[in-house]
Each structure stands twice: as C-alpha cells, then as structure tokens.
Amino acid sequence: FKTLGADVAGEVEQIGKGVTSLKLGDHVFGDIFNYGYGAIAEYVCVPVEALVLKPENISFEEAAGVPVAALTAYHGLNKYGAVRAGSEVLINGASGGVGTFAVQLAKFYGANVTGVCSTRNIDLVKDCGATDVIDYTETDLMKLDRKFDLIIDMVGNLSLSDYKKLLTAHGNCAVVGFGGMSHLMSIGLLGGKRIKMVDFKSNQKDMQYLANLLENKDISTVIDRSYSLEETSEAITYLETSRARGKVVIIPDKG
Template sequence: MKAIFYDKYGTPDVLELKEVEKPVPEDNQVLVHIHAASINYGNLVLLKGEPFLARFAFGLFKPKYSIPGGDIAGRVESVGANVKQFQPGDEVLGDLSRCGWGGFAEYVSVPEHALVLKPASLSFEEAAAVPMAAVTALQSIRDKGRVKAGQKVLIHGASGGVGTFAVQIAKSFGAEVTAVCSTRNVKIAKSLGADSVIDYTREDFAKMNDRFDLIIGANGYQPISVYRRALKTNGIFVHVGGSSAQLFQAMTLGPWISLSGDKKVHSFLQRSNQKDLQHIKDLLEKGKVKPVIDKHFALHEVPEAFKYFAEGHAQGKVIIQIEAP
C-alpha cells in the first residue's frame, strides 16, 4: 500500500510517499480502508519532535511511529476474530493518536475502541475533519471549563480546527459565545452560531468591559495575565493551543494562579476515547455541530499540506484525500 513515511524529525521535507506492507488486523483490530485523513497540531509535534518533552513519548532520537496521521475516515475491510462493534462494509471515523498513528496511508489496523460509525450525512472528507479537534473542544469546554448553560464563553482562535468546533460545542451546552478571529473569518464564526464576534485586528477583547466565565485559548499569543483579567470571579481559562510562551506560562504559572486566587488557569491535552467521539457523532447527527474544511490535499501532497497548516491561518481543517473523490 502507499503511505507517508518518515524516520527522522524535521521539516515537512522529511516526509516521503512510499510503498509499505499492508497491515493485517489482529484479533481485536479492525482493518480500515482509509478514504480521508486530516492534520492537527499533534501531527506537527510528531513531525518536528518539538517541544522536546514530547520525544519521551514519541521517540527520543527518532520517531517511534513511522507513518503519521491521527484523524481518519474510511470503510471497514475486515475485522479480527474478537471484534464486536463493526463488520466489513461499515463506514467509520476514528482517532489513532493513542494506538500508533498511521492515518496517512491507504490502510490501517486499529483497535475497535478508536472508531465510531460515520454519520451517513457526512462525506468521508467531512468525517475525517472531526475526531481530534472536536473531542479536544468538547473536553476543554465540558471537563476543564465546566461550562453551564447561560454562562459567557469566549473562544480565542475561533476559526481554526479546534476553534470552529469549540464555538458550536459551547453553544450546544447553552452558553453565550463570543468568538475572536481575524477579519476574513468573521463570517465563518457568525455562521457557526457565535452570539458575537470580535475582529482582533480592530478590537482588543482585553480592553472591553465584558468579562467571561470561561475562555478557551484555541490559538493565541497574549500573556496569561491578559486572559486572567478578562475572567469573571471564579472564571476559568483553558489553554488548548497557541504560542509556546503562552503554553509555558499556563503550565508554570497556571497552578499558582489557580491556588492563590479566585480564577483558574489550566493547560489541556486531549485524551481520545470512544465515548466522547460517540458524543460528537450524536451532535453531528442532530445538526448541532458541522465540520469546517479549508483545503484538500492528495496523499502525495502531504508535505505541502503540512507547510500550509504550519502557517497557522487555516480556516477550519486541512484534509488529506487518500482516495480520489
């Protein structure tokens, strides 16, 4: 089969298209013929081996997993003897980040707990946009942010992969949502249901009078102190993505701020699980959440897709088409 392969950390230029052996599913695995995949921030971490601490999980001197790719959507080709949830022909989507990655390939063998059935209303490309970004948004808002109906929530970086889902998921919990994005993304944020939109090129949310119960930092660069001032008493800031400096502050200053005051600061790392992916599937089927797709790239164009994604200006998700549409 064809797959994107790499054996050293570096820039997207280390990625190459190769012929590799097609996997054979074990007794508890499902063999999926992949139709589409997508790029997330975690893929960049695995590619570059940065921040360095990530190498203790993914390989200290060279990548532990030679085929990248976490989000997939495709069709089940065969199942192992102990698989109960799926059968050949099922259309599925899944997150491979806790079971060896391998999504930028024509086939993958994966434990059944990494998959859910694909909503019939979604194309494979739309389904591939969902898993990691949507579950990240769900867990940061529900678990870390402890959102409640009627609360005021600000999503900073509302036009990216996580941000577009965060706006919609916060609305699904009954929150009043303010989206922060650039001028060209205002229309997208409004279409996703944001109650108000701040164009950061024209307004600074930190200088406004509004205060928020929850702020999700999906993509930002401001010091943690800026977000802290914009929180209400007992408000929560959750760092999901953004600058390295902001992440460092959230990890080092966040615990002290949370213990010493009446506001909470958390850093957050998504943990994939089937239950939360099923929750997202239910929201998709009810029409409460929809994926936003920016660009499509073919499998052989994955290095170019990484370069584009790394620029940080994608409007929604960047999709890798494994099968020609």
C-alpha cells in the same frame, strides 16, 4: 510513529479475530493518536476501541475532520470549565480547526459565544454560532473591559495576567495553543486550578457523543481545503501558515 495524522475515516476492510462490534464494510471514524498515529495513509490497522460508526448522513471527508479537533473543543468546554446555558464563553482563534468546533459546541450548550478572528473570518465565526465577534485586526481584546466564565485559547497570544483579567471570579481557561516555551511554562507552573492546558485521552464514549451531534446536525465540520495523499506536504505547509479556516483534510483517492 509510522506516518503523521491522528484522524481517520473510512471503510472496514478486514477484521481481527474476536471482533464483534464492527463488520466488513462498516463506515467508521476515530482518533488513532493513542495507537501511534499513521492516519495519513490509504490503510490503517487499529484496535476497534479507536473507532465508532460514522453517521451515514455525513461524508468521509467531513468525518475525517472531526475527531481530535472536536474532542479538544469538547474537553476544553466541559472538563476545564462548566459551560452551561447563559455562560459567557470566549473562543480565541475561533476560525481554525478547533475553534470552529468550539464555537458550535458552546452555542449548542446555550452559551453566549464571543469569537476572536480576523476580518475575513467574521462571517464564518458568526455562521458557527457566535453571538459576538471581535476582529483582532481592529480591536484589542484587552481594552474591552469584558469578563468571561470560560476562555478557550487556541492561539496562545495571551499571557497569564491577560487570562486573569478576562476571567470572572470563578471563571476558567482552557489553553489549547501555545505561544512558546515561556507561555507553556507559565501556565504549567502558575496557572493553578483555573487556567490549564487541555490534555485528554480520546475514547469511544466521547467519540460516540460527537457522532450523535453530527448525525443530528448539531455540529458540522468546516472544511477549508482537501488534498490528495500525494499532496500531503502541501497540506502540512498550508496548516503551518496558521491561516486555515476550519479543517484541512487528506483524501487518499482524491482524483
């Protein structure tokens, strides 16, 4: 691929022959992963199918933080389980890029959301809509004797037997983050139908669904830090600490 980055938000500056769904000057956002990455740049050239119109009431910065993280949360909640009003949902890694969207979306669907995070992020996770927060620095989740209808795991520090112990009889687990090769292999080989790795191909329909939620303020982007294009390596280094609170965004023309 050209450069890193899957999420884009920006203004349409040129249009290919035959494109009628967008016009010059439109404000758009999307996930360009399917088209070879390259989002960390001043310009991208992508098929129109990668983009949807950005709601005018959110900034480019907010929009840029949405696509892959929110789509991952959306698929984890809807395609790997069936979140509904009253579902008991556990979000492990609730304060990160995917987690903050997962908590908001689960809350939007009417679930009872339990988020796992550290002390400094308790208020953030509650603000996202969690009814209950487990501080992993104080409390061992596995000793709580609680069961969940759906687990979304962003951290990958739970074993297959942990997932099974935490799930209700018909519960499901969507694994987003991995704790290493053995974790990955155990889920792939032994997770069965109920414990699965989240995998999806983004499309305009799902992006438009998220755009509507953003426009209605049903969900919003939690932005931890933004960096200029020149500061990309610092941004990546920060992300790699696994301490980000919400999303990290690159703004090409940041002053």
